[in-house]
Amino acid sequence: MSKVNVVEIGPRDGFQNVKEFIPTDVKLKIIDGVIAAGYKKVQITSFVSPKAIPQMKDASQLTEMVLGKYSNIDFFALVPNFYGARSAAAVGLKEITPVISLSETHNKNNVKRTKKESLEELRKIRQEFPDIKITQDIATVFGCPFEGEMKSVDPLLELIGEIHNIGIHAFTLCDTIGVAYPTLIQQVFQAVRKEFQDDEFNVHIHDTRNMGILNSLTAIQNGADSVQAAIGGLGGCPFAPGATGNTSSEDLVYMLNKCGYETGINFDKLLETAKYAKQNIHGNFSGHHINIPENPCVITQE
Ligand code: COA
Ligand code: ZN
Secondary structure, eight states: OOOEEEEOOOIIIGGGGOOOOHHHHHHHHHHHHHHHHHHSSEEEEEEOOTTTTTGTTHHHHHHHHHHOOOSSEEEEESSSSSSHHHHHHHHHHEEEEEESSSSSHHHHHSSSSHHHHHHHHHHHHHHOTSSSSSHHHHHTTTTEEETTOOOSSHHHHHHHHHHHHHHHOEEEEEESSSOOOOOHHHHHHHHHHSTTTTTTEEEEBBOOOOOOOHHHHHHHHHTTTTEEEBBBGOOTTTTTTOOBBBHHHHHHHHHHTTTTBOOOOOOOHHHHHOOOOOHHHOOOOOOOOGGSSSOOOOOOOO
């Protein structure tokens, strides 16, 4: 069966939605735990204004700690603007994820910029930091809390085209509020793959409508280069009303391992880390495995 790249994004998308500050050493233990389970790529934080998201105020400190500890793992972080990109570069991060929404209204709510302003800033980031890999997050691809459902794939292709022309060739298509469904995922992945054959396309799904696993699998089957998920099913955008948790990492890994995909991730170790997270963080853990009572229906897996 084929190999699937599963990427952990809980320390960013998961933690950004938790009000109470999570001590840096707890964040580190969770990052250590997912790496011990076999993850090779982790989104560790976001370099955002601490006024907008106080949870991320330790971004630089945390990044320095993980970069000092691991040399064989790909770490990346979200940046909303040039300021964030500069802060990430200053502590030696080699990959950043700027974010722009397909929906103009969500872009303004989220990063207080028009899409045009975000694109201009992106061009500046690309020019200023030529050695950093940029993977562009596109939020609200499949639907927006303010502007409604995706009606056509054309505005997405147009936006990707503009970003591609800036010199960025890796994208993560985000279902920010969890409104996608398998046939839409298929349509979108087929369209972007056809138009931008050599670019990288990853997927980021929220499980608002219980479609997370199915949508993730559909994206994999339609050529997604990697699939993101958050430990325990934490997650949500504070600037998108109705956004609930991401697809839970352990639920996704369980399904993929059972189906014979090669994830390289040990489910039991991952579940153990998810349980540690639940015990130490006051957040909305919406995953399924994490909420199964200890007995009688715990199933262990090699
Ligand atoms: N990191 C740290 N501080 C930052 C920053 C960054 N990336 N960007 C701006 N700031 C600081 C500025 O220094 C300034 O500080 P001051 O008030 O002490 O002078 C303050 O934030 C305001 O700066 P400004 O450029 O006017 O930004 P803004 O108020 O328009 O905020 C964002 C825009 C995007 C930076 C801010 O809203 C943000 O970080 N949002 C988070 C978005 C997010 O993470 N969404 C969820 C993920 S999709
Ligand atoms: Zn998200």
